[in-house]
Amino acid sequence: MTEAAHYQKLKEIxxxxxxxxxxxxxxxxxxxxxxxLNINSANxxxxxxxxxDAFDITLENEDMDQMETVQDALGIIDIKLAKES
Amino acid sequence: xNYSHIIAQLPYSEPFLFVDALQEVSKEGIKGSYTFxxxxxxxxxxxxxxxxxxxxxxxxxxxxxxLVCLGIxxxxxxxxxxxxxxxxxxxxxxxxxxxxxxxxxxxxxxxYFRFNKLKCKVQLYNEVGELxxxxxxxxxxxxxxxxx
Numbered sequence: 069m070t071e072a073a074h075y076q077k078l079k080e081i082x083x084x085x086x087x088x089x090x091x092x093x094x095x096x097x098x099x100x101x102x103x104x105l106n107i108n109s110a111n112x113x114x115x116x117x118x119x120x121d122a123f124d125i126t127l128e129n130e131d132m133d134q135m136e137t138v139q140d141a142l143g144i145i146d147i148k149l150a151k152e153s
Numbered sequence: 154x155n156y157s158h159i160i161a162q163l164p165y166s167e168p169f170l171f172v173d174a175l176q177e178v179s180k181e182g183i184k185g186s187y188t189f190x191x192x193x194x195x196x197x198x199x200x201x202x203x204x205x206x207x208x209x210x211x212x213x214x215x216x217x218x219x220l221v222c223l224g225i226x227x228x229x230x231x232x233x234x235x236x237x238x239x240x241x242x243x244x245x246x247x248x249x250x251x252x253x254x255x256x257x258x259x260x261x262x263x264x265y266f267r268f269n270k271l272k273c274k275v276q277l278y279n280e281v282g283e284l285x286x287x288x289x290x291x292x293x294x295x296x297x298x299x300x301x
Contacts, residue, residue, distance in 0.1 A: 109269075116267075
């Protein structure tokens with residue numbers, strides 16, 4: 069899967085958890101999940117669990133702590149995929 | 154087994170404690186009970202001349218037993234003085250009324266507890282074993298380091 073495909077897949081997951089007042093178009097690589105996309109910490113956990121299923125990877129508490137933006141998440145996905153392949 | 158140490162760590166007190174006893178606690182789930190005393194003040198207003206336990210309080214009872222008591226057990230640490238909890242979602246269905254004086258039993262089954270979020274399937278039964286309400290609840294558990 070290419071970087072662009074990872075991004076597309078992540079965007080589809082994030083879109084499910086966006087609050088009503090944030091549009092899907094607001095998602096960019098630089099978006100901060102909590103401060104910009106208004107996703108609460110409880111929904112961020114659901115995003116992480118969906119990411120684990122979608123990419124067949126396992127995330128740790130440290131990964132979760134570092135996952136502030138969409139770009140951070142893509143970076144963590146890449147590292148995990150590289151380790152597990 | 155006596156689970157009073159879990160109840161003692163709950164961050165609630167009268168008039169907002171809705172747990173009397175716990176009967177079973179494990180990593181996968183919990184069972185507990187509570188009696189809605191006839192004297193509880195809200196019955197004067199819900200409803201006027203027709204006291205029925207509000208659904209929000211049945212949900213609260215499910216959350217205190219099914220999420221918070223189970224979460225305290227799962228946190229598996231002795232120092233919970235800086236525990237912060239937040240109710241993050243609830244999806245409940247109500248099937249039967251609960252009248253003043255009824256004892257209810259709550260059963261909760263863990264769906265997952267990861268990244269400080271506990272999500273559970275809960276069911277509340279009345280004294281004769283009929284299902285009163287059921288649903289899925291989740292909450293966040295966090296120990297703050299500075300106690301702030």
